[in-house]
Amino acid sequence: MQYAILCYNDENAVASWTKEEDDACMARLAKVQGDMAAKGKMGPVARLLPTTSATTLRKSATGSMVIDGPFAETKEQFLGFYVVEADTLDEAIAFAKDLAVANPGIGAYELRPVSLFFPHTITAGSGAT
């Protein structure tokens, strides 16, 4: 069984950490990740940049619309995520639009730039199919 672990916190509080506090926190997290990685149980890890840098592609029955800011709609739930390489926001939006077309119904994709990315590979377990 694989689990996605989604991290929530007050981004304003996190942004007010000093560099030393942030570095210390990252070092402690790296230790925890390292222990899991040693067991072959660590998958990709991403730290996201603030919600102010987010763009949302909102789907509707008739098409999709690009809006500023993070996706905040409590009646829909976080169902998964992708990490892709895109030179520009437009390229990322084009990818999200393709996803939107491939995926039936309504919903939204939030596009957030990534701050840190560790592409560990899980070797233990059978994994999700």
Added chain:
Amino acid sequence: MTDNAWIGAALAAARPQAVSALLRYFRQLDTAEEAFQEACLRAIRTWPDKGPPRDPIAWLIFVGRNSGVDAIRKSRRNVALPPEDLLSDLDDAEADMAERLDGEHYRDDILRLLFICCHPDLPANQQIALALRIVAGVPTAQIARAFLVRETAMEQRITRAKARIAANDTPFDPPDAVARQERLGTVALMLYLVFNEGYSRGHADPAAAQLCDEAIRLTRLLLQLFPAEPEIMGLCALMLLQHSRSPARTDANGQIVLLDAQDRTMWSRPMIAEGLALVDKALRHGTPGAYQVQAAIAAQHARALRAEGTDWAAIDHLYQILEVIQPSPVITLNRAVAVSKSRGPAAALALIAPLADQLDNYFHFHGVRGGLLRQLGNAAAARIAFNRAIALANSPAEAAHIRTHLDALSAPALPDPTAAAK
């Protein structure tokens, strides 16, 4: 991070919202600040045992409001209380409190708090000091260090600035759309000044460099409140993209390293990623503004992994747009640097020739001009320009940098020995 450090970070993050909401209740800056201080003290006493509240900001406003009212009652001075309707609901449950703190209120509260710091009667450095103290909560001693003055002097400066504000009518009515836009523009400029104060001196002074972090923090906050304002996106991006280069801007001896020569692997990649995303977001709106264009210029540098990969023609084009939005000889001078790279030094020299009178006392004008003359092989004229630049330098580091150009002039064999003797 210890528990107490976590609480410190939570209080710092809550400060702008909490103080600005308390200001709306008490309509007096000192009372609002004291009420927030009192709420923080109670938070430090109770949060470690009880755990942090679900909504720390609502908690701080609620507790601060009660303690502020107590303080006013105890003082027994003839202080006019705020209108009854603002005080009547003091016993309300916290849930109701949180409900009242909707986004619309936060927006105008924080904008108001930032806006009163930008009072036109206050000189720019007092506006900056006030915003750092009141909105960002930076300790006075730290602001004093950043501005290279004694703490008592900074204390007096802030007290005087507050008195100036108190004497004026603070606009408490919710602003209409036009007034809100004007406030936003004024506040954006003040935040840009905070950033520049840090950026212009930060390479030599870590205390000043912290101003950049505070400016970015406040601009991100403003962007949370106004998430669809392309100029605020542009301002935030501009700060992030410039600040991303900070680790590479000075060498081990404290000497300035120019953009061309910087080790780009030292640039902060997360800041660049955030900045580029914001520039792209802003430009999609199709309403260019000065911050957006400046950010787009910074983005061109950020996208070039090596200095030789810089798209100077694109930068020249962006400066031309900026010249239209915000005509200024300094912008033309900056464009000349891009022109020299894309079309050669002669074209750049022709571009800045008409600026000679306006920028005669400007360090960078003579520095750029000297560099262009040197590229054209006119060592004698370059030497005069460089000497003029040294005389106008704003810091020893600037002067030292130009001196390296002067030394380089003497080094290679000159094509015409008589030219050097003139």
